[in-house]
């Protein structure tokens with residue numbers, strides 16, 4: 094990545110804004126373009142349809158975000174985004190029982206996706222050398238002599254020394270490259286179709302601290318849901334189901350689906366929540382990694398990050414964290430004068446662990462056809478999940494790995510392996526259940 098005059102970021106969503114933040118101190122001028130007409134709103138917008146649905150930021154993502162935008166964590170508390178402990182204040186129903194209510198030291202804050210984007214956008218747009226151009230759909234990249242020189246939008250070419258594609262989950266970059274004469278980008282996919290139906294309420298359940306959720310667990314627990322306390326005293330309630338288990342949009346169907354879960358906590362809230370709140374649906378197909386780091390013939394000056402590079406099954410809440418880590422890596426790559434290929438290799442190293450975690454779980458949806466390594470991993474994690482409700486120390490290890498605070502290798506420590514190999518507890522083994530209480534631990 095050589096010239097440092099103008100950088101152009103395509104996509105002013107979460108990942109694009111973070112990339113722009115990194116570029117603003119390294120380029121004379123940064124142009125951020127988006128096809129949407131973006132205003133200073135904290136409401137979902139057309140180009141980011143997942144914005145209606147609950148978003149959960151892992152602790153490692155929150156740290157990375159704070160490094161990129163110091164002060165953000167504190168600033169959002171003004172809108173009622175409290176800092177909570179993941180163990181004491183968020184509770185999850187596993188097939189084996191509720192997670193223990195113990196402090197983990199993992200600090201979480203929950204807010205809606207559009208609100209988070211608004212807060213980031215306000216700070217990023219403060220850079221005097223940064224311009225946001227809305228309603229500007231980019232049709233293609235302009236490549237000359239093996240280098241990207243800018244982008245084309247309608248009849249206009251916007252020139253740039255570096256183009257960062259943060260265009261989200263569609264295959265925008267693949268289409269650009271093919272129209273510039275490059276071959277297809279290889280990809281890796283692991284399917285797991287999950288449907289989300291979500292409603293946002295003006296209030297939150299009175300006894301909700303941060304989050305209460307009935308988790309999906311492949312292959313047995315195919316229905317789940319959760320409610321998240323978010324900014325300004327509101328809450329977001331999502332029901333989700335694997336494959337054919339699609340939570341309905343209408344009031345009655347929504348409530349019926351909530352009642353079908355192994356615990357009544359969400360149905361209880363719905364029984365008192367305001368009716369006729371608009372429901373939004375999103376069908377997610379699973380995990381897709383575009384292996385741009387493996388492409389030999391790649392135009393320099395084109396960097397890809399965020400969902401444009403890799404989408405994970407949202408159930409594992411990894412996308413925001415990985416995009417923040419990639420934006421940070423972009424700054425490191427620029428400081429070391431690396432080319433885009435080297436930057437993409439950095440991203441591949443970031444993606445590898447979360448990819449392994451989400452795909453090895455998702456392979457269990459079709460367990461008999463899963464590779465033996467995925468079946469062994471499922472056997473092992475099921476033994477551990479069986480013990481989590483009654484073993485706070487084990488839960489802390491799990492939570493640390495989930496929040497990318499610890500390496501997954503922590504789950505293979507001798508003390509943890511010993512727990513997995515002990516005979517299974519008599520009750521509460523991994524199977525759907527309807528008899529778990531919501532309070533206490």
Ligand SMILES: Cc1cc2nc3c(=O)[nH]c(=O)nc-3n(C[C@H](O)[C@H](O)[C@H](O)COP(=O)(O)OP(=O)(O)OC[C@H]3O[C@@H](n4cnc5c(N)ncnc54)[C@H](O)[C@@H]3O)c2cc1C
Pocket residue numbers: 103104105106107108109126127128129139140141143146147148149150151229230231232259260261262265289375377398399400401407408409410411412413414416
């Ligand atoms: C239902 C659901 C729930 C999720 N929950 C979580 C969660 O709990 N935790 C978590 O970490 N992650 C979650 N995610 C993932 C998270 O939403 C994404 O990882 C994250 O939004 C990626 O940001 P991005 O900037 O790469 O893409 P996006 O936010 O999708 O932004 C892409 C931007 O590019 C623009 N654009 C696209 N094409 C063009 C073009 N040709 N020209 C100009 N502009 C263009 C779009 O308008 C948009 O603004 C969830 C995803 C889904 C679907």
